[in-house]
Amino acid sequence: MLKSIVLLVVAAVLAAGTYGINYLRDVEAVAAGYISQTLCTNVLILGRDQAEVEANDLTGQQREIARSAVKGDVVETTVRIGPVSFTEHSVYRPGLGCSVLAGRNLEDVLAVAVDERTDSPPTAPAWPTVDENVPGVNRDQLDAVIASTFTETTDDIEKAQNTRAVLVSYQGKLIAERYADGFDGDTPQRGMSMTKSATATVIGILVQQGRLDVDAPAPIDGWSELNDGRSRITTHHLLTMTAGFDYEETPADSNPRKLHSQMLYAVPDAPGFAAETPLRGEPGNSWEYQTVHSVLLQHVARNVIADDQQYFRFAQRHLFDKLGMGNSFFQADAAGTFIGGASMYASGLDWMKLGLLYLNDGVHQGERILPEGWVEYATTASEPSLQTRAYGAQIWLNTPAPHQLFPGMPEDAYAFQGHFGQYVIVVPSLELVVVRMGMTFNGEQGFDKQALLRGVVAALPAG
Numbered sequence: 001m002l003k004s005i006v007l008l009v010v011a012a013v014l015a016a017g018t019y020g021i022n023y024l025r026d027v028e029a030v031a032a033g034y035i036s037q038t039l040c041t042n043v044l045i046l047g048r049d050q051a052e053v054e055a056n057d058l059t060g061q062q063r064e065i066a067r068s069a070v071k072g073d074v075v076e077t078t079v080r081i082g083p084v085s086f087t088e089h090s091v092y093r094p095g096l097g098c099s100v101l102a103g104r105n106l107e108d109v110l111a112v113a114v115d116e117r118t119d120s121p122p123t124a125p126a127w128p129t130v131d132e133n134v135p136g137v138n139r140d141q142l143d144a145v146i147a148s149t150f151t152e153t154t155d156d157i158e159k160a161q162n163t164r165a166v167l168v169s170y171q172g173k174l175i176a177e178r179y180a181d182g183f184d185g186d187t188p189q190r191g192m193s194m195t196k197s198a199t200a201t202v203i204g205i206l207v208q209q210g211r212l213d214v215d216a217p218a219p220i221d222g223w224s225e226l227n228d229g230r231s232r233i234t235t236h237h238l239l240t241m242t243a244g245f246d247y248e249e250t251p252a253d254s255n256p257r258k259l260h261s262q263m264l265y266a267v268p269d270a271p272g273f274a275a276e277t278p279l280r281g282e283p284g285n286s287w288e289y290q291t292v293h294s295v296l297l298q299h300v301a302r303n304v305i306a307d308d309q310q311y312f313r314f315a316q317r318h319l320f321d322k323l324g325m326g327n328s329f330f331q332a333d334a335a336g337t338f339i340g341g342a343s344m345y346a347s348g349l350d351w352m353k354l355g356l357l358y359l360n361d362g363v364h365q366g367e368r369i370l371p372e373g374w375v376e377y378a379t380t381a382s383e384p385s386l387q388t389r390a391y392g393a394q395i396w397l398n399t400p401a402p403h404q405l406f407p408g409m410p411e412d413a414y415a416f417q418g419h420f421g422q423y424v425i426v427v428p429s430l431e432l433v434v435v436r437m438g439m440t441f442n443g444e445q446g447f448d449k450q451a452l453l454r455g456v457v458a459a460l461p462a463g
Helices: 002-045 050-057 060-065 106-110 139-150 194-208 235-240 259-265 270-274 291-305 308-323 348-359 374-378 449-458
Strands: 066-071 074-081 084-093 097-100 163-170 173-179 414-418 422-427 432-438
Touching: 002 050, 002 060, 002 066, 002 074, 002 084, 002 097, 002 259, 050 066, 060 066, 060 074, 084 106, 139 163, 139 173, 139 449, 163 348, 173 348, 194 235, 194 291, 194 308, 194 348, 194 374, 194 414, 194 422, 235 291, 259 270, 259 291, 270 291, 291 308, 308 348, 348 414, 348 422, 348 432, 422 449, 432 449
Parallel strands: none
Antiparallel strands: 066 074, 074 084, 084 097, 163 173, 163 432, 414 422, 422 432
16 A cells, blocks of 8 residues: 555656646747747847847846857757756748747758849838928927837836837828837837738738638638538638637736747747637637737738748738838748738838828828728727727727727727737827837836827827
């Protein structure tokens, strides 16, 4: 009897130890993927200093557990927590951005590449300078609002606002533009989940070209043979986040082992991983904010285009070049699919141009980029979302709901939003677009988007 008890105790201890080691390795894999990609993008593509990026784009905890080295076009990051360590690599591929290897062989990842382009992108028109003489705008009040977004009340970078860019367009005129030291109108900045809105824009362009019907079953590999409901998911369900996937999304910093975190930073084929997510109900019956939808939208785009070289260049040629977004790029996973829910970078000016495209009903300089009616579709809340937070096609809406986006502001307002305080806010009734970029580690505790929008609106004639 005693021997049996001892064996059970030993087995339990070994099992607990194995679980603990596996847990740490999962956590470290996500952390190493995130850190290596962050450094790869900011150092190898943007040309920022590694030490400066580590000091301003990583938390103290991330700096404490990680050691990174730049080796040619690769960043190697080793994360150690206690006795366990994990090493990850991210590689820069021109046209595909920085990709986490996530277990793939470097040579195999490098084999997925964009052919050298022979055409030159069109020259973007000069961006207008700030117009300080727009009738009715209270300049002193507007300047004070903008200044407040850059004013810090703490030296703790993890509690500070860390605003990097604020731009305001009113009635088609740029009336405010300011950047933090080290950033300017040409500096690409991470959009985080604003990438979702850009991905939906790519889908809209495919619809405009007559290549995609959003109400047809989504062209996801393997789904048509399934009988669990996934075969009934349409691209519309993915756009509106009403597919009914069975998981709860949390940011990487709150639970690194969650599906969301692993999908973005610890697997080589993000859509392949996402496509395995089970359903909790019939598509269309519920809404939940889940990045799986956005990741799968890029898989839809890649399958519809059906030619990798065309897919790799599609957003550049049909969106960025068209709008003069010369400092914008998506980033792909190791398998070559752009990550639809995060990782896109664009300058503050470029994010403004995307917001203006929506303000102008999908038309840019007389050319229709998005289908007629697409902006209305994208900014109309799905019925299931109105039970909690109004949401359209990868866009947050101010339509009245239990948790309203901008209480007290015009109900037609909507926003692209991303982690760390990235916002493109559009108010059609005021002909207003507000862009704010930053690195606010503690979310809305660190930066008040409500105060920014209220202050800007109050400085306008309509305010």
